[in-house]
Amino acid sequence: MIEPHSRAEVACVPRYTSPSMSALPSPNWQSLADDVVRYLRDLIRLDTSNPPGNEMLAAEYLARVLHAAGIAPVVIETAPKRGNVIARLRGDGGAAPLLLYSHTDVVPVERERWTVDPFGGEVKDGFVYGRGALDMKGITAMQLAVFLAIAQAMRHDGLTLRRDLILAATADEEADTNQGIGLLVERHPDLLRAEYALSEFGGYSLHIGNRRFYPIQTAEKGNVWMRMIARGRPGHASVPHADNAVVHLSRAVDRLARARLPTRITPTARAFIAGLADGIGGGQGVALRAWLDIEALHEVPLHRLVGDFSLAAELYAVTHDTVVPTVLRAGYKTNVVPSSAEATLDCRTLPGSTPDGLIEALRQTLGDELPVEFRVDSSGEAIEFPFDTPLFRLIERALRQHDPQGVPLPYMMTGATDAKHVARLGAICYGFSPMQFAPGESFFEMVHGHDERVAISALAWGARVLYEVVRDFCAAA
Numbered sequence: 001m002i003e004p005h006s007r008a009e010v011a012c013v014p015r016y017t018s019p020s021m022s023a024l025p026s027p028n029w030q031s032l033a034d035d036v037v038r039y040l041r042d043l044i045r046l047d048t049s050n051p052p053g054n055e056m057l058a059a060e061y062l063a064r065v066l067h068a069a070g071i072a073p074v075v076i077e078t079a080p081k082r083g084n085v086i087a088r089l090r091g092d093g094g095a096a097p098l099l100l101y102s103h104t105d106v107v108p109v110e111r112e113r114w115t116v117d118p119f120g121g122e123v124k125d126g127f128v129y130g131r132g133a134l135d136m137k138g139i140t141a142m143q144l145a146v147f148l149a150i151a152q153a154m155r156h157d158g159l160t161l162r163r164d165l166i167l168a169a170t171a172d173e174e175a176d177t178n179q180g181i182g183l184l185v186e187r188h189p190d191l192l193r194a195e196y197a198l199s200e201f202g203g204y205s206l207h208i209g210n211r212r213f214y215p216i217q218t219a220e221k222g223n224v225w226m227r228m229i230a231r232g233r234p235g236h237a238s239v240p241h242a243d244n245a246v247v248h249l250s251r252a253v254d255r256l257a258r259a260r261l262p263t264r265i266t267p268t269a270r271a272f273i274a275g276l277a278d279g280i281g282g283g284q285g286v287a288l289r290a291w292l293d294i295e296a297l298h299e300v301p302l303h304r305l306v307g308d309f310s311l312a313a314e315l316y317a318v319t320h321d322t323v324v325p326t327v328l329r330a331g332y333k334t335n336v337v338p339s340s341a342e343a344t345l346d347c348r349t350l351p352g353s354t355p356d357g358l359i360e361a362l363r364q365t366l367g368d369e370l371p372v373e374f375r376v377d378s379s380g381e382a383i384e385f386p387f388d389t390p391l392f393r394l395i396e397r398a399l400r401q402h403d404p405q406g407v408p409l410p411y412m413m414t415g416a417t418d419a420k421h422v423a424r425l426g427a428i429c430y431g432f433s434p435m436q437f438a439p440g441e442s443f444f445e446m447v448h449g450h451d452e453r454v455a456i457s458a459l460a461w462g463a464r465v466l467y468e469v470v471r472d473f474c475a476a477a
């Protein structure tokens with residue numbers, strides 16, 4: 001039943017007929033939730049802090065669990081101790097595969113700031129504590145449990161799939177030195193090629209006002225990391241002159257910090273803001289709608305319209321290319337005017353923007369009189385996927401069914417995820433790892449934080465939603 005090699009290229013015309021949900025098998029939901037918690041606690045206890053990673057610990061664990069369920073995964077060590085695991089359930093070839101993918105590395109911890117052992121997998125007051133509980137071992141655990149529940153239904157309850165279901169748990173997302181899914185996409189594309197892929201970032205409930213929203217990642221900003229270098233005349237600091245690189249750079253940084261690059265609203269941002277406006281309603285909703293529809297309002301600072309600085313910052317970021325100076329380097333001795341000074345710029349670009357276009361816009365902002373040049377050190381393209389798709393509609397339907405008051409929304413991630421790599425396979429990637437949080441708990445605030453934790457109820461709710469989406473999307477009619 002398990003076949004490590006894809007047998008069909010992704011060339012199928014998307015065809016979706018909704019199978020009758022009642023006819024399809026469901027697992028015991030309590031056992032599914034118990035499995036997720038068990039896998040998560042086991043995974044947290046394996047220290048895969050990146051750097052150095054050591055994700056082979058997680059890959060070997062996952063391979064053992066899959067083997068115990070009669071599934072033969074492929075384990076790939078991309079570099080010593082950097083482990084990746086991929087498994088596949090075979091469909092009848094009626095449609096192209098669905099990929100569930102996650103990363104098993106985590107960001108390092110400041111141990112002294114935690115009240116529990118970050119690698120203890122402790123359960124306290126209904127929460128699983130530990131590094132990676134949210135980002136993203138909780139999701140690895142949920143995907144694994146769903147994958148095994150589908151395998152179980154195929155074996156014992158007559159479930160047949162029209163598309164393969166692929167599970168991938170890979171290394172090196174947090175430092176992204178290309179030992180994870182990026183490298184697998186280059187070297188083993190047939191193991192991963194899929195029509196659709198689900199992973200982080202989205203499907204988590206987010207409370208704004210008194211409404212619950214479910215942002216689902218359908219786009220991701222690009223990143224351009226570069227240096228802005230100012231040149232000037234070197235000399236003895238005892239005799240001031242105007243052509244000083246340190247001063248040129250300071251002026252340029254100040255001007256960039258005040259600059260507003262043009263507003264551009266992509267389909268994801270438009271749907272996100274429109275959905276927020278409708279969901280929030282009232283004066284704030286009307287103001288957001290007006291901002292969206294009336295171009296003349298784009299110059300009005302968003303916090304004046306929505307009265308909420310963090311929401312305004314988020315909305316600004318998803319509708320603009322942004323430039324943030326993060327490192328300054330200049331000079332080496334008090335009495336020497338250096339000939340150059342440089343600022344590192346973290347730029348995030350909207351889908352459709354290019355590094356060259358961004359630099360041109362920055363030059364226009366700075367004018368001609370400041371002698372600076374730009375050097376791009378690295379860049380990653382932005383991605384955006386259609387959300388008028390059968391899978392997106394199914395996700396919306398499942399969320400509404402399990403939370404009738406909730407509002408699913410397309411969402412643009414401002415940071416980078418592994419979706420950039422998976423997109424190169426031609427897959428439509430959504431950030432969908434459903435979890436329902438209580439008011440006051442926020443995924444976005446707890447992720448990478450001290451005492452990272454996830455509510456068992458959030459995992460239980462999410463595993464059921466994810467199972468139903470995967471089953472209904474993959475099941476043969």
Ligand SMILES: [Zn+2]
Nearest residue numbers: 135136173200
């Ligand atoms: Zn992550």
